[in-house]
Amino acid sequence: MKAWSLPLLIGGVTVLVGAAFSWVPSFWWDEAATVSAADRPFGDLLELLAEWDAVHGLHDILLHGWFAVVGTGEFAARVPGALALGVGAAAVTATAQFLAGRLAAVAAGVLFAILPRVTWAATEARSYAFAVGCAAVLSLVLILALQRRRTRWWVLYAVVAAVATMMFVYTATVVAGHLVTTWAVTRGRASRRGDRLRFVLAAAAGIVLSLPFLVLAYSQVKQVSWIPPVDETVVYTIIVGQWFPEAPWAAALCWIVAVAGGVTAAVRGVRPGERTLLWLALPGLAVPMTLLLAYSLLASNMYLDRYLSFTVPAMTLFLGWAASRVATRWWTMLVLLVAVALAAAPAYMAQRQPFGKAGGMDYSVVADKLKEMSRPGDCVAFEPSVSWQPTSPRAVADARPDAVEDLVDVGLDQTAAERVSLWSSDVPPSVLAERAATQCSRLWVIADRDRGTPFTVWHPNDVWWRFERYRFTDTETYRALADAGFSITDQEAVNRLQLVELERDHTQ
DSSP: OOTTHHHHHHHHHHHHHHHTTTTSSOOOHHHHHHHHHHSSOHHHHHHHHHHSOGGGHHHHHHHHHHHHHHOOSHHHHHHHHHHHHHHHHHHHHHHHHHHHOHHHHHHHHHHHHHOHHHHHHTTOOSSHHHHHHHHHHHHHHHHHHHHHOOHHHHHHHHHHHHHHHHHOGGGGHHHHHHHHHHHHHTTTOGGGHHHHHHHHHHHHHHHHHHHHHHHHHHHTGGGGTTOOOOOTTHHHIIIIITTSTTOHHHHHHHHHHHHHHHHHHHHHOOOHHHHHHHHHHHHHHHHHHHHHHHHHHHTSOOOOGGGGGGGHHHHHHHHHHHHHHHOOSHHHHHHHHHHHHHHHHHHHHHHTSTTOSGGGOOHHHHHHHHHHHOOTTOEEEEOSOBTTBSSOTTHHHHHOGGGTTTSEETTBOSOHHHHTSSSOOBOOHHHHHHHHHHHOSEEEEEEEOOBSSOEEEEETTTEEEEEOOBOGGGSHHHHHHHHTTEEEEEEEEOSSEEEEEEEEOTTO
């Protein structure tokens, strides 16, 4: 079998595992932001990135081109992430194979494919999957540069480092981890000291290439002002949420393997290639996490578990190596990997439910129902606010513009592009009623779901979302429409939102 056969095989499997049923979950607020940004004229997108959301800029630019070819939609928005994860899996497998052998490579690659953070990223139309892929490729290029000692590998390292940083700014901390790797691998070897200089020059070149982006992203730091401070839950977040979201049994099993592998290595020792792998993986885990936690504690809150998705390659390299020390035969490795897959399966299935996104958001289901129930020429509007997200339910239209393309949007104030924002805005209820009275016989209003009792839902951002008591008939929107002659003919509750059908009494 050729050297690249195994990485390509595992990369392909990862794409299939990630893409499977990724179209099922409804879009949620973050993904609506992606579609809103990427699905606008290119000039408007650049204007937006100059003012807002530059941290996802390169990803949004790539999706802009992708959407121009294939259109928008859940699968269209998410499948590029699955492809990026396939590249990441291939790079991790190749790195492990090069340093620790085929058994460790199979373990690392398979664990990458089934890791809950990876299967989650495959269903998330954001830049996280691309950051994972970039980090994996960057680590592979570093090893090749150190082993082959050719200038072209260091040039490639600088380019990939710049791309990784522009894909997701926190990925730059991987380079800091690689600094530790390079110093450790070349320590005590006078003939290799030149590699340290080459690394510094390549890393500096990567920073210079991405410097305009870094300056722009820093100027928009207010974007992450909502991130909650680090508290006592961070321990659980690191142990479970960071790499094993909603999969505590998979986390427990993998951590047991990690400890057992470490004990075995302490007793039996490690080969030189394995030592290099550990110097690549452990700083790749510890340095980015330490930097983000330290900055959050000392300066401004920046730490979220999903923001460290790019450490997945380091984690799976380490776990793959540890598994190869614990399960030294192919059949025992198979048993171990099947056990991890079974432990991770509930999380995988939960991620691929219609309401599997944060807070049970239901944008796509609402959009589908609106398309199914409405007729061309009907009017549509959105309640100006809900208690559980910072924007109105108009995010449904921003995520799924196809749902409203045949309808008359009487509630629209300014489009997101006109506002140079991620979100379109709504007119006040009084203006909505005036427009509806002259333009509409049937009106659909997307509003919060009626609920008599408030409740809270824990969000992976380590915050609680509060869903307040709500009745559409108690709102200013309904009162204004009722005064204009509209009455409710149907209310279709979904999960968090509802569709309200109103018709106008022409006798008034």
